[in-house]
Amino acid sequence: MFKKQLLDNGIRVVTERIPHVRSVSLGVWVNVGSRDEDAVQGGISHFIEHMLFKGTARRTAKDIAIEMDSIGGELNAFTSKEGTTYYVKVLDEHLPMAADLLSDIFIHSVFDLKDIERERKVILEEIKMVEDTPDDLIHELLYETVWKGSKLGQPVLGTKKTVGGIQKADFLDYMKRFYLPGEIVISAAGKFEQDELMGLLNKSFGGIRKRKVPAVKSEPGFRAEVSVRHKKLEQVHICMGAKGKPYSHEDRYGMYALNTLLGSSMSSRLFQEIREKRGLAYSVYSYLTSMKDTGLFTIYAGVSPSKAPSVVRLINKELKKLIKDGVSELELSRVREQLKGNMVLSMEHTYTRMSQLAKQELFLGRHYTLDEILASIEKVDVGQVNRLVRETFGGGGVALTALGPVKKEDIEAGLEGL
Numbered sequence: 449m450f451k452k453q454l455l456d457n458g459i460r461v462v463t464e465r466i467p468h469v470r471s472v473s474l475g476v477w478v479n480v481g482s483r484d485e486d487a488v489q490g491g492i493s494h495f496i497e498h499m500l501f502k503g504t505a506r507r508t509a510k511d512i513a514i515e516m517d518s519i520g521g522e523l524n525a526f527t528s529k530e531g532t533t534y535y536v537k538v539l540d541e542h543l544p545m546a547a548d549l550l551s552d553i554f555i556h557s558v559f560d561l562k563d564i565e566r567e568r569k570v571i572l573e574e575i576k577m578v579e580d581t582p583d584d585l586i587h588e589l590l591y592e593t594v595w596k597g598s599k600l601g602q603p604v605l606g607t608k609k610t611v612g613g614i615q616k617a618d619f620l621d622y623m624k625r626f627y628l629p630g631e632i633v634i635s636a637a638g639k640f641e642q643d644e645l646m647g648l649l650n651k652s653f654g655g656i657r658k659r660k661v662p663a664v665k666s667e668p669g670f671r672a673e674v675s676v677r678h679k680k681l682e683q684v685h686i687c688m689g690a691k692g693k694p695y696s697h698e699d700r701y702g703m704y705a706l707n708t709l710l711g712s713s714m715s716s717r718l719f720q721e722i723r724e725k726r727g728l729a730y731s732v733y734s735y736l737t738s739m740k741d742t743g744l745f746t747i748y749a750g751v752s753p754s755k756a757p758s759v760v761r762l763i764n765k766e767l768k769k770l771i772k773d774g775v776s777e778l779e780l781s782r783v784r785e786q787l788k789g790n791m792v793l794s795m796e797h798t799y800t801r802m803s804q805l806a807k808q809e810l811f812l813g814r815h816y817t818l819d820e821i822l823a824s825i826e827k828v829d830v831g832q833v834n835r836l837v838r839e840t841f842g843g844g845g846v847a848l849t850a851l852g853p854v855k856k857e858d859i860e861a862g863l864e865g866l
Contacts, residue, residue: 450805450815453646456654458629462805462815463645464637466798472543472638473802475535476554476653479633479810480626482606483529483599483739491606492614492622494527495571499619500534501525502563504556507549509563515549523549527604529591530739531810537799540639544648551652554627559616568611575605582851583731583750586685589849590746593675594689598668600739628659633809637801668742672845674863676856684756684852685748686859688763690840692736692743695811700738701787701824702832703745706840707736708783709775709833710766711747715782717766718747728755728762740811745840753853760848760862767841774834787825792818 453461481493501523502509516523521538523546534554536546578584588603595601605611634649670691693703711718711734722732729751737744751759794800795818808815816824850859 490610590687635806638798695738
């Protein structure tokens with residue numbers, strides 16, 4: 449059963465009790481990410497995420513790791529362009545310890561100067577790792593292309609220069625500005641007693657003081673450009689991007705359907721055409737990125753350099769075919785069932801349910817039941833999807849980035865007509 453309550457300081461708590469499981473997932477979601485950062489502090493949200501595991505007044509970094517491993521639990525965190533999340537997943541009997549540990553790192557981390565310098569090196573290695581992983585780097589290059597000049601175009605990890613300049617005072621000031629009760633959502637899913645959980649959370653997180661809420665983010669523009677970075681690789685990595693929809697848009701389920709039929713599964717059009725029928729790529733897929741005020745529809749392929757222009761033309765051809773002929777009721781019926789099946793199966797995990805609760809509260813402002821979501825998927829019709837195809841790919845607003853040994857003019861030629 450879903451419940452929404454407030455801690456004494458106003459932090460929102462969204463929960464779903466699932467009595468038949470033995471685990472509980474507990475997450476602290478902060479409404480701050482790389483798009484909130486000044487250019488000179490790029491990567492500070494992610495740097496803070498790392499530092500909160502480096503020790504508190506009561507626990508060293510080793511203590512934190514041993515304490516969680518000793519109960520077979522999971523403690524982790526991640527940073528995105530719009531949020532930072534810290535979470536634990538433990539057996540229900542260990543919830544009190546998990547809540548104490550999570551609140552300790554969240555509120556009482558010490559930011560020791562030696563730890564800062566040590567973790568700075570770790571993050572610089574992480575940045576190098578992305579640079580050496582082309583199928584990760586290409587997506588960052590696409591974001592940089594389409595959102596150039598906007599904070600959304602900045603890498604979540606920051607750059608070697610910005611990470612190298614962040615100091616302890618910067619961390620403390622940033623957290624003072626953004627780690628506020630009004631910007632925090634705590635979510636929990638699994639086996640727990642509601643009153644006990646709220647008591648634990650008020651004791652552990654209730655001391656965070658209320659302060660002024662940060663300014664509202666401004667919507668970025670979208671740049672339909674072609675960008676090529678030459679690099680000596682065995683493959684050319686390609687990302688094609690078109691403007692998508694915000695997380696809360698009324699067409700979001702139609703966009704999920706469009707993504708599913710185009711490239712998110714083995715039966716999708718792009719996978720069947722490019723990999724199965726022609727054998728031109730091992731990896732080819734599409735995915736959606738949704739923000740509070742914008743979105744991105746991305747198509748990716750990794751191919752041999754000699755085949756890169758051909759694959760761009762094939763993607764172009766498939767999009768034009770979809771614009772011209774549309775989707776059939778038979779194909780859309782299969783897509784709807786696929787979406788519903790994926791949704792139901794994913795919700796069998798407490799972590800997924802915990803994440804869903806938090807995202808709905810942060811981005812939608814209310815809770816949607818599984819039945820409501822399935823009903824919304826069932827309402828997606830041919831007319832809606834065909835309209836979204838035209839809106840997304842038919843207006844000349846397609847960007848493309850390529851990484852590897854390929855010429856820009858060869859890539860651009862494959863985009864003719866889009």
